Amino acid sequence: MYVAVKGGERAIDNAHRLLAEERRGDRAVPALSLTQIKEQMTLAVDRVMTEGSLYDRDLAALAIKQARGDLVEAIFLLRAYRTTLPRLAVSEPVDTARMTIRRRVSATFKDLPGGQVLGPTFDYTHRLMDFKLAAEADDDAEPCERGEPRQDETVPRVADLLGEEGLIEPEVPRDGDTAEPGDITREPLEFPADRSTRLQSLARGDEGYLLGLAYSTQRGYGRNHPFAGEIRMGDVAVEIVPEELGFAVEIGDITVTECQMINQFKGSKAAPPQFTRGYGLTFGQGERKAMAMALVDRSLRAEELGEDLTAPAQDAEFVLSHCDNVEASGFVQHLKLPHYVDFQGELVTVRALRREHERKEATDAAE
Amino acid sequence: MTETTPTAPLPEVARRQRWMGILARTPLARLEETFAALPEAPAFTHLRRPEIGSALVRGRAGGSGERFNLGEMTVTRCSVRLSASGAIGHAYVAGRARRHAELAAVFDALLQTPGHHDRLCAALTDPAAEAIAAARAETVARTAATRVDFFTMVRGED
Numbered sequence: 001m002y003v004a005v006k007g008g009e010r011a012i013d014n015a016h017r018l019l020a021e022e023r024r025g026d027r028a029v030p031a032l033s034l035t036q037i038k039e040q041m042t043l044a045v046d047r048v049m050t051e052g053s054l055y056d057r058d059l060a061a062l063a064i065k066q067a068r069g070d071l072v073e074a075i076f077l078l079r080a081y082r083t084t085l086p087r088l089a090v091s092e093p094v095d096t097a098r099m100t101i102r103r104r105v106s107a108t109f110k111d112l113p114g115g116q117v118l119g120p121t122f123d124y125t126h127r128l129m130d131f132k133l134a135a136e137a138d139d140d141a142e143p144c145e146r147g148e149p150r151q152d153e154t155v156p157r158v159a160d161l162l163g164e165e166g167l168i169e170p171e172v173p174r175d176g177d178t179a180e181p182g183d184i185t186r187e188p189l190e191f192p193a194d195r196s197t198r199l200q201s202l203a204r205g206d207e208g209y210l211l212g213l214a215y216s217t218q219r220g221y222g223r224n225h226p227f228a229g230e231i232r233m234g235d236v237a238v239e240i241v242p243e244e245l246g247f248a249v250e251i252g253d254i255t256v257t258e259c260q261m262i263n264q265f266k267g268s269k270a271a272p273p274q275f276t277r278g279y280g281l282t283f284g285q286g287e288r289k290a291m292a293m294a295l296v297d298r299s300l301r302a303e304e305l306g307e308d309l310t311a312p313a314q315d316a317e318f319v320l321s322h323c324d325n326v327e328a329s330g331f332v333q334h335l336k337l338p339h340y341v342d343f344q345g346e347l348v349t350v351r352a353l354r355r356e357h358e359r360k361e362a363t364d365a366a367e
Numbered sequence: 368m369t370e371t372t373p374t375a376p377l378p379e380v381a382r383r384q385r386w387m388g389i390l391a392r393t394p395l396a397r398l399e400e401t402f403a404a405l406p407e408a409p410a411f412t413h414l415r416r417p418e419i420g421s422a423l424v425r426g427r428a429g430g431s432g433e434r435f436n437l438g439e440m441t442v443t444r445c446s447v448r449l450s451a452s453g454a455i456g457h458a459y460v461a462g463r464a465r466r467h468a469e470l471a472a473v474f475d476a477l478l479q480t481p482g483h484h485d486r487l488c489a490a491l492t493d494p495a496a497e498a499i500a501a502a503r504a505e506t507v508a509r510t511a512a513t514r515v516d517f518f519t520m521v522r523g524e525d
Contacts, residue, residue, distance in 0.1 A: 055424065055440035056462065088420035088444055089459065093427045093434050100503055102510050110517040118513040147511030149504075157430050171429030181425065181434045195428055196435035203437050235506075237388070238440065240422055240459060247380050250388035251422065251442055252461025258430065281426045281437055297428075 023068045037061040046255075046284025047071055051325060052078030053185070053204045054085075055254050055283050072206075076326050089240040092248060096258045096281075097157055099234040103285075106158050107228040108262060114155030119233060120285075158230035159260045159277060168262065168275040191317050198300055198320060199293075203281060205323030207289040213313045214295035222299050222311030226278065229262035233285050257286045261294035268306050276305060386478050386492045390471040391460045393495040398470040401491045410450035411473055417445040417465035443468040449476045 024031065038045060038061040048060040052075040059078060067073035103119025106112055118124075132138075162168040182197030189201065202210065217224060235255050239248040259280035267273035278298025280290035295313075302314040312318050322328060390398070402408075421439040428435060444459045445468035456476025458468045474491065477483040 050438065053438040054421065055438060058463070059441070082421065082439060085419065085421040085439070085441065087423060087439070088418070088442055089422040091422055091424045093425045094437070096426075096430045100506060102506060103513075105515075110519065116515050116517065117510050118515055119510055144509050145512040146505075146508040147514055149507045149511045159429060160431065171427070171432030173427070173433050177434070179433070181436050183423075183436050185436075185439075196433055199426075199428060199435040200437070203435075235503075238422065238424060238461065240442075242444075242457065242459060244446070245457060247384060249384055249391070249459060251391050251459045253392070254424070254440060254461075256426075256437075260429065277429050279429045279432075283438060 023066070032065055034058060034061040034065060037064055043285060044069075044071060044074075046282070046286050047207060047289070048074045048078055050283040050286050050289060051075045051204055051206065052082070054078050054082045072325050072329055076329070079326050089242065089251075092239040092241065094236040094238060094254070094256065096232065096236060096256065097160075098154060099232060099236050099256075099258075100253075101155055101232055101234040102255075103233040103287075104155060104230065105228075106230045108230075109158060109161075112158060112161065115150060121287075155232075157232075157260060159262065162229075162262070162275065166274070169265075169271075169277060171277060171279075189320060191320075193316055193320060195297075195301075198316060199279065199281075199297060201320045201323060202293045202296060205293070205320075206325035206328070207286070207292065209323050209325070209328075210292040210296050211288060213299075213319060214292035216311065217295055217299045217313045222302065222307075222314045224276075224278075224295075224298050224302075224307075225264035226295055226298065227262045228291065229260040229277075231257070231259050231287055231290065233257040233287065255284050257282045257284065257290045259287070259290035259294040261291070261298055263298050265305060276301070383475070383479070385496075386488075387458070387471070387475055389492045389496050389499065390458065390474055392499050393471075393491070395464065395467045395470070397491075397495060398467065398474065401487075402470055402473070404490070409473060409477060411447040411456075411476065412450065413469075414446040414448055414455065415444065417443055417468045419443045419463045419465065422459075445469045445472040447472045447476055449473075449480065452476075452480045452482075454479045 038057050041061070041064065044064055045057055045060045048063055048071055049055050049057070051071075052060065052063070054060075056078075059081060060074070063074035063077040063081075064071065066077060101114075101117060101119075103117060103121060104114065105116050105118065110116075159168055159171070163170055179196075182194055182200065184197060184200055184204075189197065193201070216222070218226070233255070235253045237250045237253050239250050241248050257280075261278035261280070263276045263278060265271075265274060265276040276298065278294040278296075278301070280293030280295075280297065282290045282293070296319060299311070299313040300316050300319060302309055307314070309315065420442060422442040423439050424437045425434050426437045427433065440461060441463050442459055442461055443464045444457070445465070446455065446457045447469070448455050454476040456472040456474065456479070458471035458475055460468045460471055474487065478487050478492070
């Protein structure tokens with residue numbers, strides 16, 4: 001147990017000053033601007049927005065700067081700021097079928113309506129250090145060509161194409177789309193958690209943790225035979241329906257990454273053999289996270305699909321209770337706060353037990 | 368807030384939806400410029416002063432299934448009433464942007480005013496829509512250059 005302590009104000013004050021100095025680094029080096037972070041550390045910004053659960057590129061850049069690049073700390077800062085905002089609106093569900101696509105690939109169909117576009121990807125790079133970037137000038141990269149866009153403006157989701165043949169379970173709203181989705185920012189997580197609550201938790205969940213769990217399902221701990229049906233990244237409009245207007249208005253566009261995982265399912269008494277689905281969605285460009293989320297979403301559906309529950313990634317309570325890095329970081333790191341009273345108590349107990357132990361040994365030896 | 372069933376909106380509603388979407392996406396500098404160039408600065412009162420808050424962003428499982436809460440985004444809203452015509456303008460703008468929301472609300476009100484509508488379409492919303500479309504076309508063209516045609520290799524096993 002942590003017991004409040006007094007004292008140390010001056011040390012704490014100086015520690016904060018020291019932190020600020022270290023954060024700034026060598027003053028001979030120009031300070032990082034938020035615009036630089038926003039423009040050149042885009043994927044860090046995206047991760048902080050996704051797990052910080054607040055889409056605001058400027059705030060995420062500020063959090064990254066303030067946290068000295070510690071992204072989990074930056075996520076904490078953004079979450080804390082989020083709690084100060086009044087919630088003015090709830091959006092209509094973003095329509096990823098109407099996305100302005102910046103990347104779209106499928107590992108299941110090579111020819112698909114709308115085609116495949118690689119977009120700005122690390123895939124197919126050789127992961128060799130580019131020492132040109134270490135040189136001062138970084139503005140002489142060859143410009144990307146301009147291609148001829150195809151006429152088919154709307155690009156159907158791959159899963160919807162399979163759905164036309166009935167080969168994959170349909171994704172349709174239940175109960176006439178009237179059920180309010182769970183919101184863990186308002187109601188504490190409870191089990192069993194419905195899919196909307198699970199998806200919200202996973203969307204905010206730590207990328208590394210979900211990646212490890214997703215990997216565990218691939219290695220045999222709750223295997224579910226996944227294919228990356230489709231990954232798409234791009235811009236979607238966000239629409240809200242203000243009460244005073246009574247009709248939908250677009251407040252702007254956000255970038256999102258979506259992953260549709262297609263998984264095997266042998267069928268059951270109730271359902272014919274067909275493919276099943278896992279879903280991942282993140283703010284910004286967050287492909288690794290979206291893929292991991294989709295794998296874990298699918299594995300958390302094991303019970304619903306009548307599969308044997310044998311692996312950690314199928315256990316909703318285990319997965320969801322531990323996926324939030326702000327909570328996890330807080331509880332792990334609270335261990336370093338003073339536990340003096342608690343520890344004194346333990347010391348007294350251990351000493352008493354040792355005396356007991358020694359007396360017993362002495363008695364046994366004498367007999 | 369409740370989900371609306373998608374019905375075709377009335378023409379005047381559709382037009383207002385269009386310009387509100389454009390105003391939300393128009394850079395602040397462009398709005399300021401147009402505001403400064405108005406023949407007469409319109410007098411207005413705030414029905415709701417610019418206010419920063421969040422909008423809960425929703426997605427759907429599988430893209431088309433049940434709704435879930437993806438996260439939030441910052442949004443700024445403002446409502447004004449024009450002193451001359453009494454027209455009421457509203458704005459909801461992504462981000463933390465008080466002045467942007469205020470100007471967007473003023474323009475929303477002006478665009479509902481017959482004397483201003485056509486001129487503002489020509490001076491502001493039509494060119495802004497073109498700029499938005501051009502930026503989108505540029506994104507699409509750059510992306511199109513990365514279009515890939517995968518083909519499977521014949522393995523020659525037979």
